Amino acid sequence: MNLSPALAPSETLAGFAALLRDHGLSVGVAEQRAMLQAALIVGGLNGSRLNAAWRAIACHSAREWRLWPDLFDRYWHPERLRGTVRVSGQTRPQRDLRQAVQQLHEQMDAAQQLPTAAKSAPQTAAADAPHAGAGNSDAGTPRGMSGASRSEPQLEALHRRDGQMWLPQELGALQRLARQITAQLRPLPTRRWCHAPPGHRLDLRQTLRRSVALGGEPLAPAWQVRRLDPPRLFILADVSRSMESHAALFLRIARVFALEAQARVFVFHTRLAEVTPLMQRDSATVQEKINAVSASFGAGTRIASSLQDFARVHARTQLRRGARVWVMSDGFDTDAPEQLADALRMLRGRGARITWFHPTRRVPAAVAMQNAREHIHRFVPLACLADLAAARPFLH
Amino acid sequence: MSPTVSPANRLLRESLQRAGYLADADLATTVWLAGELQRPLLLEGDAGVGKTALATALAQAQGAVLVRLQCFEGLDLAQAAYEWNYGRQLMAIRLHDGQLGTVKESDLFSREFLLDRPLLKAISQDGPCVLLIDEIDRADEAFEAFLLEVLADYQITVPEIGTLRARHIPRVVLTSNATRELSDALRRRCLYHHLDYPTLAREIAIVKTALPDADTRLVEEAVQFVQRLRSEDLTKIPGIAETLDWVNALHRMSHHTLPDDMAVLLTTLGCLLKTREDRFGLGADRARQLIEGRRKVGVAEKAQANAATS
Numbered sequence: 001m002n003l004s005p006a007l008a009p010s011e012t013l014a015g016f017a018a019l020l021r022d023h024g025l026s027v028g029v030a031e032q033r034a035m036l037q038a039a040l041i042v043g044g045l046n047g048s049r050l051n052a053a054w055r056a057i058a059c060h061s062a063r064e065w066r067l068w069p070d071l072f073d074r075y076w077h078p079e080r081l082r083g084t085v086r087v088s089g090q091t092r093p094q095r096d097l098r099q100a101v102q103q104l105h106e107q108m109d110a111a112q113q114l115p116t117a118a119k120s121a122p123q124t125a126a127a128d129a130p131h132a133g134a135g136n137s138d139a140g141t142p143r144g145m146s147g148a149s150r151s152e153p154q155l156e157a158l159h160r161r162d163g164q165m166w167l168p169q170e171l172g173a174l175q176r177l178a179r180q181i182t183a184q185l186r187p188l189p190t191r192r193w194c195h196a197p198p199g200h201r202l203d204l205r206q207t208l209r210r211s212v213a214l215g216g217e218p219l220a221p222a223w224q225v226r227r228l229d230p231p232r233l234f235i236l237a238d239v240s241r242s243m244e245s246h247a248a249l250f251l252r253i254a255r256v257f258a259l260e261a262q263a264r265v266f267v268f269h270t271r272l273a274e275v276t277p278l279m280q281r282d283s284a285t286v287q288e289k290i291n292a293v294s295a296s297f298g299a300g301t302r303i304a305s306s307l308q309d310f311a312r313v314h315a316r317t318q319l320r321r322g323a324r325v326w327v328m329s330d331g332f333d334t335d336a337p338e339q340l341a342d343a344l345r346m347l348r349g350r351g352a353r354i355t356w357f358h359p360t361r362r363v364p365a366a367v368a369m370q371n372a373r374e375h376i377h378r379f380v381p382l383a384c385l386a387d388l389a390a391a392r393p394f395l396h
Numbered sequence: 397m398s399p400t401v402s403p404a405n406r407l408l409r410e411s412l413q414r415a416g417y418l419a420d421a422d423l424a425t426t427v428w429l430a431g432e433l434q435r436p437l438l439l440e441g442d443a444g445v446g447k448t449a450l451a452t453a454l455a456q457a458q459g460a461v462l463v464r465l466q467c468f469e470g471l472d473l474a475q476a477a478y479e480w481n482y483g484r485q486l487m488a489i490r491l492h493d494g495q496l497g498t499v500k501e502s503d504l505f506s507r508e509f510l511l512d513r514p515l516l517k518a519i520s521q522d523g524p525c526v527l528l529i530d531e532i533d534r535a536d537e538a539f540e541a542f543l544l545e546v547l548a549d550y551q552i553t554v555p556e557i558g559t560l561r562a563r564h565i566p567r568v569v570l571t572s573n574a575t576r577e578l579s580d581a582l583r584r585r586c587l588y589h590h591l592d593y594p595t596l597a598r599e600i601a602i603v604k605t606a607l608p609d610a611d612t613r614l615v616e617e618a619v620q621f622v623q624r625l626r627s628e629d630l631t632k633i634p635g636i637a638e639t640l641d642w643v644n645a646l647h648r649m650s651h652h653t654l655p656d657d658m659a660v661l662l663t664t665l666g667c668l669l670k671t672r673e674d675r676f677g678l679g680a681d682r683a684r685q686l687i688e689g690r691r692k693v694g695v696a697e698k699a700q701a702n703a704a705t706s
Contacts, residue, residue: 060583
């Protein structure tokens with residue numbers, strides 16, 4: 001292994017643990033201690049066995065299990081990664097909050113001085129579209145698509161900005177909104193019964209068992225109610241190049257639902273990767289970490305392949321009747337057009353209800369989307385927080 | 397780095413093989429390490445990849461008692477850990493009814509009136525023991541929380557008696573089909589191994605070990621077919637157990653290779669395909685393509701099919 005002589009093994013291991021934590025693995029002090037112990041038992045020279053031993057200690061889920069070989073090589077054998085593309089993880093110049101607020105104030109002042117000329121905040125979905133809100137003539141092309149709510153003047157700039165920079169009150173509003181939407185996701189009645197003090201049905205078995213302790217007198221009846229299972233929510237966010245300006249908003253929304261509704265969150269462009277553990281942590285650099293996860297992705301968007309991978313591998317055991325699948329994408333797919341319909345049919349076949357969130361005002365008009373439209377339960381425009389608030393009654 | 401294998405690890409792998417379980421090097425290392433560190437082992441993977449079989453083989457290989465707790469919805473403490481033997485307690489009260497020294501409460505709530513359920517049975521063993529907690533994802537989250545004490549400290553606290561500690565630390569194997577997310581607390585107490593479907597060579601070796609009388613050519617062809625079948629869009633992907641069933645069925649039907657007659661082959665596919673959709677989705681043509689190794693419908697065939705339909 002590539003141990004630097006300047007560093008003690010425990011320090012080198014701590015660096016490795018930090019890399020693992022950065023990628024969403026739960027590696028705390030206990031795990032590090034166990035890894036050191038394993039290294040002592042197995043022997044540091046036996047690389048393949050140590051790899052297997054550390055993998056068993058540090059990984060706690062199938063996602064982490066699949067991620068491991070890459071992370072292990074990246075840290076201990078960087079020479080094997082020679083020639084691969086390194087991405088910084090930063091898609092936009094970093095700004096601090098004060099600068100952002102200052103800029104917003106300037107924009108608001110400008111909007112008040114020139115209300116007719118004010119178009120949009122720079123971060124919104126169609127900020128770079130020259131004909132934003134000017135009509136539908138440009139619909140159908142990725143760059144020409146106008147934002148979902150671009151027709152009204154941008155007086156409420158704070159409320160309408162997308163997810164690059166958020167103020168605490170906006171985050172609070174998003175959280176409240178997510179909580180409301182989660183509460184209205186209809187739970188599914190199951191055939192199972194569970195214990196509940198004021199129940200509808202007498203649990204005869206439990207009552208009889210309790211009565212044994214009381215000499216056979218059923219003085220403490222046990223009751224049951226029909227169990228309601230909350231629907232499983234899966235969010236698949238497109239983070240391809242064409243979605244670069246919207247991905248931050250989508251990931252911000254996905255993160256809130258990961259916390260409020262225990263949603264599983266995936267990102268995709270040419271491949272699919274689960275980012276749920278990254279979403280569940282309170283970190284200011286979520287975007288950077290997600291970029292790091294998807295760093296080896298290529299160009300283009302393979303929506304159909306990603307959805308198939310999602311259904312066959314990642315969520316195969318959890319996709320059941322009543323599962324909600326939210327796809328956040330502009331619908332531009334480099335796979336064969338008929339493949340998307342097949343992939344969505346497969347998801348529908350498992351009982352999932354598919355909602356497609358698109359950053360454009362109009363429903364995506366790509367050929368693949370036109371073929372697949374019958375399998376999608378609802379299309380929802382989503383370019384800012386207001387759009388999500390407007391869609392709240394339909395998300396149930 | 398030299399791939400040296402420690403004697404203990406090699407011995408474990410060999411003893412598992414003698415018990416009929418072919419573990420790869422990584423799995424053998426993990427099982428061995430779980431024993432060394434006295435940590436539970438969480439095995440995750442699709443149904444039929446050999447999770448439960450590992451626990452039974454481990455018990456057999458180590459000459460240990462296998463205690464199995466099959467999890468299900470609504471599993472509670474009384475079914476998993478212990479229960480008071482109320483009937484016996486009442487009988488003891490009746491027996492002491494007319495005697496001078498009346499029975500005291502501490503007499504009734506003692507170890508002898510406790511009924512051992514799998515968890516208590518496992519930690520009460522004097523000799524080596526393998527505790528298999530099967531399909532933990534089917535149990536409720538509340539039960540997972542209870543398990544934490546058992547898995548971390550190998551002890552069970554009975555309020556009326558106190559804490560019962562394990563006399564001999566059992567080897568604990570938990571299995572999960574990942575139908576629901578397990579809690580982080582449970583995962584972090586365990587070593588983790590994800591069992592995937594075996595490679596072609598390994599599956600052939602497994603089938604040959606389990607069915608030594610079956611013809612080698614039959615085994616190879618059948619396993620190759622199953623491997624290709626797994627890449628199809630199936631609701632329930634056949635596991636190793638299904639492969640063994642199928643090869644066994646063909647062997648008992650005195651086949652030395654895969655039958656040429658598709659009708660015969662299709663009648664035996666019930667061993668592999670366990671849902672109606674999968675069974676009807678695989679017709680004779682597709683089965684023939686899988687046997688011949690054609691994974692997709694060729695361009696020429698597709699064009700012919702399109703021409704025929706138009």
